[in-house]
Amino acid sequence: MTGGRTNVDGKKTELEVTETGGFLFLAFIREFECVLRAQSNKWHGVGCGSRNGHVVKLDLRSHWKDFNEKWLEGSFESLEYLNLSHSSFSEGVVPHHLGNLSRLQVLDLRSIFIFDDGFGNFLAPIVDDLRWVSSLSSLRYLDLSGISIGNHTDWFHPVNMLPSLLTLNLADTGINIPSTQFVNFTSLNSIDLSDNDINSTIPIWLSNLTGLMHLNLKFNKFHGKIPDFIGTFSTLASIDLSVNSFYTSMPDLLCNLSSLFHLDLSDNIFSGPLSKLKNLDLSRNSFVGVLSETHFTNLKNLIYLDLSSNWFALNFSSRWIPLFQLQVFRASSCSNIGPYFPNWLHTQTHLQQLDLSNSSIRGTLPEWFDSILSHILHLDLSNNQIGGKMPLFHFDTSVLTTLKMNSNKFEGTLAAFPSNVNHLDLSNNLLSGELPQTGETMNLTLEVVNLSKNRFTGNIPVDLCRASYIQVLDLSQNKLFGRLPECLGNLSGLIAMDLSNNTIIGVVPSSLGSFTQLTTLHLHNNRLEGKLPLSLQNLTNLVTMDIGYNFLVGDIPFWSGERLLNLRILNLQSNKFTGKIPLQFCQLNAIQHLNLAQNNIIGTIPPCFANLSGMITDQSSIVYRIYNYEENIQASIKGIQSCKGDNSSYDHVGKVEAQDEDEDEDFWLYIGMGAGFVVGFIGLLGSLHFIRSWRVAYFEMLENFYTSILVNLACLRRTFVSRTWSSSRFRLDIVAELLSSICCSQAVVLCNHTYRAFDSVCRGDFCLHSGNDRLEEAEESLALGSDYQQYPCITTVDPALILNHKIYRYLLGS
Numbered sequence: 051m052t053g054g055r056t057n058v059d060g061k062k063t064e065l066e067v068t069e070t071g072g073f074l075f076l077a078f079i080r081e082f083e084c085v086l087r088a089q090s091n092k093w094h095g096v097g098c099g100s101r102n103g104h105v106v107k108l109d110l111r112s113h114w115k116d117f118n119e120k121w122l123e124g125s126f127e128s129l130e131y132l133n134l135s136h137s138s139f140s141e142g143v144v145p146h147h148l149g150n151l152s153r154l155q156v157l158d159l160r161s162i163f164i165f166d167d168g169f170g171n172f173l174a175p176i177v178d179d180l181r182w183v184s185s186l187s188s189l190r191y192l193d194l195s196g197i198s199i200g201n202h203t204d205w206f207h208p209v210n211m212l213p214s215l216l217t218l219n220l221a222d223t224g225i226n227i228p229s230t231q232f233v234n235f236t237s238l239n240s241i242d243l244s245d246n247d248i249n250s251t252i253p254i255w256l257s258n259l260t261g262l263m264h265l266n267l268k269f270n271k272f273h274g275k276i277p278d279f280i281g282t283f284s285t286l287a288s289i290d291l292s293v294n295s296f297y298t299s300m301p302d303l304l305c306n307l308s309s310l311f312h313l314d315l316s317d318n319i320f321s322g323p324l325s326k327l328k329n330l331d332l333s334r335n336s337f338v339g340v341l342s343e344t345h346f347t348n349l350k351n352l353i354y355l356d357l358s359s360n361w362f363a364l365n366f367s368s369r370w371i372p373l374f375q376l377q378v379f380r381a382s383s384c385s386n387i388g389p390y391f392p393n394w395l396h397t398q399t400h401l402q403q404l405d406l407s408n409s410s411i412r413g414t415l416p417e418w419f420d421s422i423l424s425h426i427l428h429l430d431l432s433n434n435q436i437g438g439k440m441p442l443f444h445f446d447t448s449v450l451t452t453l454k455m456n457s458n459k460f461e462g463t464l465a466a467f468p469s470n471v472n473h474l475d476l477s478n479n480l481l482s483g484e485l486p487q488t489g490e491t492m493n494l495t496l497e498v499v500n501l502s503k504n505r506f507t508g509n510i511p512v513d514l515c516r517a518s519y520i521q522v523l524d525l526s527q528n529k530l531f532g533r534l535p536e537c538l539g540n541l542s543g544l545i546a547m548d549l550s551n552n553t554i555i556g557v558v559p560s561s562l563g564s565f566t567q568l569t570t571l572h573l574h575n576n577r578l579e580g581k582l583p584l585s586l587q588n589l590t591n592l593v594t595m596d597i598g599y600n601f602l603v604g605d606i607p608f609w610s611g612e613r614l615l616n617l618r619i620l621n622l623q624s625n626k627f628t629g630k631i632p633l634q635f636c637q638l639n640a641i642q643h644l645n646l647a648q649n650n651i652i653g654t655i656p657p658c659f660a661n662l663s664g665m666i667t668d669q670s671s672i673v674y675r676i677y678n679y680e681e682n683i684q685a686s687i688k689g690i691q692s693c694k695g696d697n698s699s700y701d702h703v704g705k706v707e708a709q710d711e712d713e714d715e716d717f718w719l720y721i722g723m724g725a726g727f728v729v730g731f732i733g734l735l736g737s738l739h740f741i742r743s744w745r746v747a748y749f750e751m752l753e754n755f756y757t758s759i760l761v762n763l764a765c766l767r768r769t770f771v772s773r774t775w776s777s778s779r780f781r782l783d784i785v786a787e788l789l790s791s792i793c794c795s796q797a798v799v800l801c802n803h804t805y806r807a808f809d810s811v812c813r814g815d816f817c818l819h820s821g822n823d824r825l826e827e828a829e830e831s832l833a834l835g836s837d838y839q840q841y842p843c844i845t846t847v848d849p850a851l852i853l854n855h856k857i858y859r860y861l862l863g864s
Contacts, residue, residue: 095107095110096108096109097109099128104127104128105126105129106128106130106131107129107132108126108131108132108133109131109133110134110137111133111135111136111137126151127150127153128153129151129153129154130153130154130156130188131156132148132151132157132158133156133158134158134159135158135159135160135193136160136161137161142175142176143175143176143177143178144159144175144176144177144197146179147182148182148186149182149183149184149185149186150185151186152186152187152188153188154186154188154189155188155189155191156190156191157189157191157192157193158191158193159175159194159197160193160194160195160196160197161175161195161196161197175197175198176197176198176199176200177194177197177198177199177203177205178203179203180199180203180204180205180208180209181204181208182208183208183211183212184207184208184211186212187213187214188214189214189215190214190215190216190217191215191217192209192212192217192218193219194219194220194223195220195221195222195223195242196222196223197223198223198224199223199224200223200224200225201224201225201226203225205220205223205225206227206228209235210233210234211234212234212235213234213235213236213237215235215237215238216237216238216240217238217239217240217241218235218238218240218241218242219241220243220246221242221243221245221246221266222244222245222246224246225246226246226248227243227250227253228253228255229253229254230255231254231255232258233258233259235259236258236259236261237261238259238261238262239261239262239263239285240262240264241256241259241262241264241265241266242264242266243266243267243270244266244267244268244269244270245268245269245270246270247269247270247271248267248270248272249270249271249272249273250271250273251272251274252267252276252277254277256279257277257279260283262283262285262286263285263286263287263288263309264286264287264288265286265288265289265290266290267290267294268292268294268314269293269294270293271294271295272291272294272295272296273294273295273296273297274298275298275301276291276296276301276304280301280304280307281301281304281306281307283307284307284308284309285309286307286310287309288310288311288312288313289304289307289310289312289313289314290312290314291314291315291318292314292315292316292317292318292331293316293317293318294318296315296318296319296320297319298319298320298321299320299321300315300320300321300337310328311328311329312328313330313331314331315331315335316331316332316333316334316335316356317333317334317335318334318335319335320332320336321335321336321337321338328349328351328352328353328354329352329353330352330354330355330356331354331356332356332360333356333357333359333360333380334358334359334360335359335360337357337360337361337362338360338362339362339363340362340363340364341357341362341363341364341365341366342365343366343370343372346372346373346374347373349374350373350374351374352374352376353374353376353378354377354378355376355378355379355380356378356379357380357381357384358380358381358383358384358405359382359384361384361385361386362381362384362386362387363386364384364386364387364392366392366393366394368393368394370394371394372394372397372398375398375399375400376400376401377400377401377402377403378401378402378403379395379398379403379405380403380404381405381406381409382405382406382407382408382409382430383407383408383409384409385408385409385410386410387406387411388409388410388411388412388434389410389411389412389413390411390412391406391411391416391419391436392406393416395422396416398422399421399422399424399425401422401423401425401426402425402426402427403426403427403428403429404422404426404428404430404431405428405430406431407431407432407433407434407454408432408433408434409434410434410435411431411434411436412434412435412436413436413437414436414437414438415436415438415441419441420441420444423444426451427451427452428451428452429451429452429453429454429455430452431454431455431458432455432456432457432458432475433457434457434458435458435459436455436458436460437458437459437460438460439461439462440455440460440461440462440464440476440479440481442465442466442468443468443469443471444468444469451468451470451471451472452471452473453471453473453474453475454473454475455476455479456475456476456477456478456479456500457477457478457479458478458479459479459480460479460480460481461479461480461482462482462483463481463482464476464481464483464485464501464506465486466486466488467486467488467492467496467499468493470493470495471493471495471496472495472496472497472498473497473498473678474496474498474499474500474501475498475500476500476501476504477500477501477502477504477524478502478503478504479503479504480504480505481501481504481505481506482504482505482506482507483507483508484506484507484508484509484511485501485508485510485511485514485525486511486513492513492514492516492517493517494516494518494519495517495519496517496519496520497519497520497522498520498677499514499517499520499522499523499524499525500524500678501524501525501528502524502525502527502528502548503526503527503528504527504528505529506525506528506529506530507528507529507530507531508530508531508532509530509531509532509533509535510525510530510532510534510535510538512535514535514538514541515535515537515538516540518540518543519543520541520543520544521543521544521545521546521567521677521678522544522545522546522547522677522678522679523544523546523547523548523549524546524548524679525548525552526548526549526550526552526572527550527551527552528551528552529552529553530549530553530554531552531553531554532555532556533554533556533557534549534554534556534558534559534562535559536559536561537561538559538561539561539563539564539565540561541565542564542565542566543567544565544567544568545567545570545676546569546570546676546677546679547565547568547570547571547572548570548572548679549572549573549576550572550573550574550575550576550596551574551575551576552575552576553576553577554573554576554577554578555578555579556578556579556580557578557579557581557583558578558582558586558597558602560583560584560585561585562583562585562586562589563583563584563585563586563587563588563589564585564588565589566588566589566590566591567591568589568592569591569592569593569594569616569676570592570593570594570676570679570681571589571592571594571595571596571597572596573596573597574596574597574598574599574600574621575598575599575600576599576600577600577601578597578600578601578602579601579603580602580603581603582597582602582604582607584609586607586609586610587607587609587612587613587614588613589614590613590616591616592614592616592617593616593617593618593676594617594618594619594681595614595617595619595620595621596619596621597625598621598622598624598625598645599623599624599625600624600625601625601626602622602625602626603625603626603627603628604627604628605627605628606627606628606629606630606631606632606646606649606651607632608632608634609634610634610635610638611632611633611634611635611636611637611638612634612637614638615638615639615640617638617640618640618642618643618664619641619642619643619681620638620643620644620645621645622645622646622649623645623646623647623648623649624647624648625648625649626649626650627646627649627650627651628649628650628651628652629651629652629653630651630652630653631646631651631653631655631656633658635656635659636658636659636661636662638662638664639662639663639664640664641662641664641665642665643665644662644665
């Protein structure tokens with residue numbers, strides 16, 4: 051216990067007990083003893099009555115795990131306030147004798163212990179019988195959230211006997227709701243039935259709660275239409291119907307709720323017109339149509355507007371000046387917001403959160419954009435097609451800011467790390483140049499730095515080592531080179547570091563062993579060399595260790611199997627490791643992906659690998675999220691055959707798409723070649739057209755070239771034919787075969803019946819041809835296609851005669 055003073059002049063006294071024994075002693079305090087004890091000890095959490103000093107308040111939230119509640123059986127008949135939230139009862143059951151506290155007005159038993167994992171977390175307390183609640187006739191506040199009631203316990207009838215009840219919280223209790231029409235607790239002004247998986251329409255007995263101010267039915271399976279009686283609750287200020295199964299039109303009755311300032315209908319399938327609200331959240335629905343200025347004419351007090359994940363089209367005049375001043379505007383995943391940046395936003399100078407991610411916005415940021423950033427705490431313009439130079443952000447607020455501009459087309463250099471930003475994501479842009487060396491102006495508040503998938507060059511700046519709060523550092527898929535700074539070890543709070551797909555050289559610094567909180571390490575696809583430092587065995591929280599595609603040497607690190615027992619992903623592929631597979635790897639019971647390919651490993655696979663149960667999975671990818679870094683490994687896991695090649699079996703999200711880059715380079719090469727050809731060809735034709743001397747010379751050159759080819763071919767043919775017909779007597783079938791092979795056409799054969807055209811005399815088996823004046827007739831006869839098989843003969847031909855006539859050219863197919 052802690053000592054202190056308290057007054058006894060009629061004012062309530064606050065007492066604190068820091069030992070279990072002190073609470074047990076309170077069970078025997080009577081009358082004036084509460085004040086007497088308070089005079090010597092100041093006990094926060096215990097309140098004494100102002101008249102007779104009885105204990106009227108016990109606030110014991112989160113004091114014990116598994117405490118003994120029997121002391122509550124003592125003399126506490128004056129107790130009005132009891133808070134035992136976030137504590138567990140010794141027997142795991144809410145004690146029934148709480149019903150003896152007849153004057154109790156506030157009872158808070160809500161629990162956060164919902165599971166037992168063997169590390170000090172306990173199962174949620176259960177209620178096996180709730181009839182004792184009906185004895186607390188003065189109860190005004192009852193919170194059993196997180197207590198396991200279940201659908202087998204009757205909660206409704208005991209609670210229905212509490213006419214003074216104002217607040218009822220039964221979130222996450224596993225209850226069902228009855229189908230009755232009337233209730234006695236008509237004074238209720240706040241009810242929370244969220245997160246119970248209730249599959250029902252909105253209960254009709256809610257219509258009796260005419261003074262209701264807060265209604266929370268989220269995370270259930272309520273369906274059907276919104277009942278009309280909701281529109282009669284003139285005092286209703288807050289409604290949360292998110293994450294249910296409503297598939298209906300937006301109820302017009304909500305327009306009648308004049309006191310309503312918060313409405314959450316997200317994660318349903320509502321459709322229809324909008325309501326006039328102060329805080330409006332319509333995210334993740336299926337609203338369609340056009341929103342114009344007229345829909346917001348009377349919303350002068352609107353400060354929160356969320357239109358995310360809908361199909362709205364914003365049709366606002368560029369000169370429109372809204373009557374409201376938003377603090378939060380979210381329109382992510384609204385494809386109809388773009389293609390231009392909403393011009394009306396320049397009037398919203400009180401914005402604290404602006405989310406226009408994935409909204410099809412193109413072009414550049416408007417000139418007035420800096421004027422709306424004075425109070426910004428969260429800016430997300432990611433996943434658009436915004437280009438131009440990256441602006442110099444200067445946030446005036448002293449509160450740290452989240453800045454997400456990733457997956458756009460920003461280009462140019464990054465002059466400095468923005469000040470007062472703790473989450474910086476500029477990944478997947480066209481930024482180039484060296485990373486900023488800011489010196490004394492370095493932003494020391496950075497916690498997340500993601501500059502991956504850009505075109506940065508140069509060394510990793512040592513200034514980053516001064517930002518000791520960095521938890522995620524992702525510089526992957528750039529063109530960084532040089533060595534890893536030894537001072538990176540100063541980032542002792544680092545959770546994820548990804549430097550993959552760069553050109554970093556040198557050895558792995560031993561200072562990386564100081565990353566005792568590190569869970570993800572990617573050094574994939576660089577030019578690191580040497581041995582792995584032994585200090586890496588201190589990374590006992592490591593889940594992913596990816597150092598593939600480097601030039602690392604030495605034995606496979608056995609200590610990774612002894613010390614890094616949380617490993618799920620170990621990639622040592624394509625290095626120069628030698629030796630055998632360490633038997634210590636058999637201790638990696640959580641391992642799901644182990645890649646030792648393309649090394650100089652000898653020996654056999656240890657038989658104990660069959661016991662690595664973590665590899666027995668039907669998933670072909672390993673996805674998990676740590677802080678603000680998402681790990682996504684697609685791999686060939688045991689029992690699953692990858693359809694990719696060996697080098698593609700590992701495909702980290704940060705891997706460079708080398709093939710895509712090569713295709714891009716080839717594309718621009720072909721474009722350049724084509725453009726050059728067109729320009730050169732047009733230039734040649736233009737020169738020939740306007741310069742006569744060039745034109746004459748050009749065509750003379752073509753004519754001479756053509757003539758030279760014809761002459762050479764004629765000489766070759768004559769030489770070949772002369773040699774072939776060197777004998778004066780030959781068979782025509784041999785001539786036909788020879789001519790067919792030369793001319794690649796059907797040979798025309800001289801036959802006996804054509805001798806008349808030659809005025810020849812047939813002498814036995816020979817035909818003697820003569821008469822130069824008859825050659826034209828012979829050519830005509832040949833054109834008739836005489837049948838050689840009907841009139842075979844052997845003839846004597848003068849080769850010189852044929853070479854000087856058209857028959858020669860005809861036989862050669864010219």
